[in-house]
Amino acid sequence: MVLKMNYSSLINDYVDGALEASQEDSLFYELANNKSLRGELRQFIDFEKAAKNDTEAFVPSAALTSSVFQRLSIDTAVTAGGAAATTGFMAWFGNYSGRIITASASALLSGLLVFLLMYDPGNNDNSRFYSIPLDNDESQLYAISGSDKVPYIFSNNESDARIIKNEAKSENQNFSGSGREPSEIQMIKSVDDNSTQSSGSLAENGLNEFPETNNEIIRIVPLSSIIVSGNNSLFHDYSSPQFRQLEAHGRYSPIKPDLTMFDMHNLSFEASGAYYDSFKEVRVGRSSTPPLENMALAVYYDVTENLSIGGEIRNEFFYLEYTDTAYGELSYIWQNTNYVAGGLVGKYSFFKPINNIETYLKGFVGGNKIGYIIRGGLGIEWKASDIYSIIGSIEYTGLLHSSGGNSFYDHKFGVQYGVLFKL
């Protein structure tokens, strides 16, 4: 028994790094021949490992850190705890400044993008328009970009349409388009029997009256559509001086994208910010809050009146808990991460808008550099004008990631808020 106690003490000294060289041979010889003693050595090593792996003991919660600094009236904005600032407006600003800046930056970026695509400085050349080779056997739709341009529609007596003026959209009763506002069309004209009316925009273009229609009614269609019908057309002379054919891409844009394959008016751009809470208790404080955290940019294409699909990128925060090898030992790891995520997004509106407010379901599948992300949300969109809407939603997000050969799932819940710009 005494001998065993001595060897136990030697093992303790060995694990402590304090074993004398003269005692090493004796201990190692005994270890080589004593299975029980080897077990004891492993146990002493496990005591050290248990303490090192006891991460719960070593990490004060973010709330605890915050309370310490608040009691001492110390600003925590630059601490590892990442807790709130002290009192009053500064406390509020410290809490929300990141999100305010994110939302503002999102709106500015999105507005800039829309501007680059849509801006037309306007000029005195009022006859700028898309031209499609005239085919006398077909009716064709001509459209003109810009705020002061006039769409000319070729049709025949089999087609049915109205040209809608922006200022009086409520008068549009026979619009048969995709459910969106016909913002691409610049003029209202009621086509009655044997009569025509011209709008101001026609006059501005030097056309004092709309050509006679002979009871023809013009169907409103998307720009990319072509009406296939008979031979008669509204305008008898395609090469009339009333028309001036210009470049194929008549729309002015500083970046001149070739978007003729899309119907641009079904595109919209969304810029948003978000605030999340992790479902798991956050055990480690933030060392910093990156700029534009949880900011997202998305592009949607309206597939139908109710369904939009697109792509989204987001600078996204997650709180992770997983195990992995750290310093040669399996350890619990708690980590705050901020990676760019991207993926496919879809929105579905399931009720008719009421007072310009509609609800939608939203889904996202994608990933970031460490795993796969799924997101689902329920939101509302307030169509503040033809150009933009205010959106807000509640979201659930999950991240599936792996580490050390094991899979882990971390999730969060939060709110998204932003602006949707429509072309």
Added chain:
Amino acid sequence: MKKAFNSYKDSELLEMFGKGKKQADQAFRVIYDRYAPRVHAYCLRILHNREQAEDIFQETFVRFYQNAAGNRKEGTISGFLITIARNLCLNHKRDRKSSVPYNEFHSIITDAQTDNKEEKYKLITMALELLSFEYKEPFVLRLYDGLNYEEIGNICGISPENARKRVFRAKMKIKDILQPYLKELYE
């Protein structure tokens, strides 16, 4: 600026406490980042009650801040902090039960999966709870806070050799407690 403060020695940080609130606050942030894990581990593993440990933890740093300016003669900040935490823990423990009765311990871990490393470490942590303060404290200070035996002796009011013996005896006691559960692993 924060990076520069991070490289300051403890003595330099303590000096800042006498130079106004702004500098004191900056020094405190670095000290907190540097020693909060150790103090938290000490409080939690001595008291084994998170709520109580967090109260003690908070009070420790508050008292440190309030007294740091007048205690620049202290050897190390970690020793100063642990001493404050120790005194608060001792005051707290006077009228409170500080360990789990042996029978309760056995009922808690009857289903322990001892072939799992994490579970094994958990068992060791739980067994620590059964030790008396006399042995638990040196064990925590050595294995959790990484103090040497001289520092442990200064805090506990014993000699370094006595501190080494108490750590050893704490390990042996934990070994005996866990012997029925970990027998197959270690033999």
